[in-house]
Amino acid sequence: xxxxxxxGKKHLCRGDLKxxxxxxxxxxxxxxxxxxxxxxxxxxxxxxxxxxxxxSSTVTQEPVKVLGLIITPDGLFEDAAAGERRMIEGxxxxxxxxxxxxxxxxxxxxxxxxxxxxxxxxxxxxLTIQGDKSIPYRWVLKVIDxxxxxxxxxxxFVVYKESKYRG
Amino acid sequence: xxxxxSLKKKRQFxxxxxxxxxVMNLMCVLIPMLLTTAKFVDLAxxxxxxxxxxxxxxxxxxxxxxxxxxxxxxxxxxNVAYDGLEVSIFNVIEGENFTIIPLDYDGAxxxxxxxxxxxxxxxRIVGPAISESELLNDETGKLEIVNVYKYTDAEQIxxxxxxxxxxxxxxxxxxxxxxxxxxxxxxxxxxxxPALGQFQ
Numbered sequence: 001x002x003x004x005x006x007x008g009k010k011h012l013c014r015g016d017l018k019x020x021x022x023x024x025x026x027x028x029x030x031x032x033x034x035x036x037x038x039x040x041x042x043x044x045x046x047x048x049x050x051x052x053x054x055x056s057s058t059v060t061q062e063p064v065k066v067l068g069l070i071i072t073p074d075g076l077f078e079d080a081a082a083g084e085r086r087m088i089e090g091x092x093x094x095x096x097x098x099x100x101x102x103x104x105x106x107x108x109x110x111x112x113x114x115x116x117x118x119x120x121x122x123x124x125x126x127l128t129i130q131g132d133k134s135i136p137y138r139w140v141l142k143v144i145d146x147x148x149x150x151x152x153x154x155x156x157f158v159v160y161k162e163s164k165y166r167g
Numbered sequence: 168x169x170x171x172x173s174l175k176k177k178r179q180f181x182x183x184x185x186x187x188x189x190v191m192n193l194m195c196v197l198i199p200m201l202l203t204t205a206k207f208v209d210l211a212x213x214x215x216x217x218x219x220x221x222x223x224x225x226x227x228x229x230x231x232x233x234x235x236x237x238x239x240x241x242x243x244x245x246n247v248a249y250d251g252l253e254v255s256i257f258n259v260i261e262g263e264n265f266t267i268i269p270l271d272y273d274g275a276x277x278x279x280x281x282x283x284x285x286x287x288x289x290x291r292i293v294g295p296a297i298s299e300s301e302l303l304n305d306e307t308g309k310l311e312i313v314n315v316y317k318y319t320d321a322e323q324i325x326x327x328x329x330x331x332x333x334x335x336x337x338x339x340x341x342x343x344x345x346x347x348x349x350x351x352x353x354x355x356x357x358x359x360x361p362a363l364g365q366f367q
Binding site: 018021024025028029031032035036038039046048054055056057058059060061062063064097128131132133134135136137138140141144145147148152153154155156157158159160161 | 184187190191194197198201202204205208209210211212213214215216217247328329330331332333334335336337338339341342363364365
């Protein structure tokens with residue numbers, strides 16, 4: 001025997017279904033506060049090069065954008081996006097112990113300096129190197145010697161910042 | 168006789184909710200903007216000034232300890248070999264002024280011992296500054312007061328490494344030789360003027 005429908009339930013007020021977004025608002029507020037806290041007014045002046053795992057250091061000097069070089073385990077490149085990078089020196093030259101000065105790099109640096117002079121840009125004797133942390137010392141030394149020979153007075157290594165308050 | 172309960176109490180009141188749609192709209196704009204400008208990795212620059220290396224004059228070595236104090240050279244060198252770190256002063260390769268710091272049990276360079284050795288050299292052999300002098304800073308064009316030590320190269324360290332030593336190790340050597348934390352907890356400069364060179 002079928003029961004008749006309840007008279008009480010029949011009169012229940014069925015309001016519009018609403019999405020409860022209170023919890024979403026909580027999460028969004030937290031994310032917003034976190035992002036505002038880490039927000040930098042100056043913005044990132046330099047981005048780590050793709051495919052390069054930079055070494056870490058305790059230095060605190062903020063990076064500035066100047067002429068840059070990228071050294072990966074595949075060779076020495078000019079500072080550009082991963083797909084547009086032009087190789088300056090290959091592994092064979094960098095590994096060759098009889099080669100002390102990198103001729104392609106010297107040519108590249110003199111071309112850049114010449115172009116800057118032609119365009120009337122301020123001639124900065126500063127160069128940044130984004131070097132993979134696994135590249136051998138002999139490569140670094142050759143690049144430094146060549147850049148120093150080309151007249152660059154300061155060579156900066158781009159590193160990941162780590163806390164110096166270690167043991 | 169019991170009264171019949173009023174039917175009014177069954178009336179349901181709708182909950183009043185704040186209209187958060189405009190706030191949500193604002194958040195949907197702000198969060199992507201902040202996400203795109205956020206710095207999730209902190210980059211820094213390790214400055215290196217390639218020095219104009221001057222060959223050690225033999226006459227200076229001969230006059231060590233006899234002439235004026237300004238002619239004395241410390242000649243601190245660090246060689247990063249595959250099997251450890253070699254620290255030497257006064258350009259010797261044996262004796263108490265030549266220290267070999269072998270790899271630790273994990274096969275890594277023992278940078279704590281290395282730093283302790285450098286601190287020992289700084290505090291016991293170099294000693295405190297004996298005077299101050301003014302030096303023109305080429306970058307800022309201003310006069311700066313610099314410390315004068317017993318040795319003219321008291322702030323310099325020559326670092327060399329075997330060819331296949333990775334860059335990370337060199338950066339760590341530069342870090343540990345640049346400054347140290349003294350007993351009071353303050354960071355003090357150690358040998359802040361490095362010169363990278365060929366392995367010897």
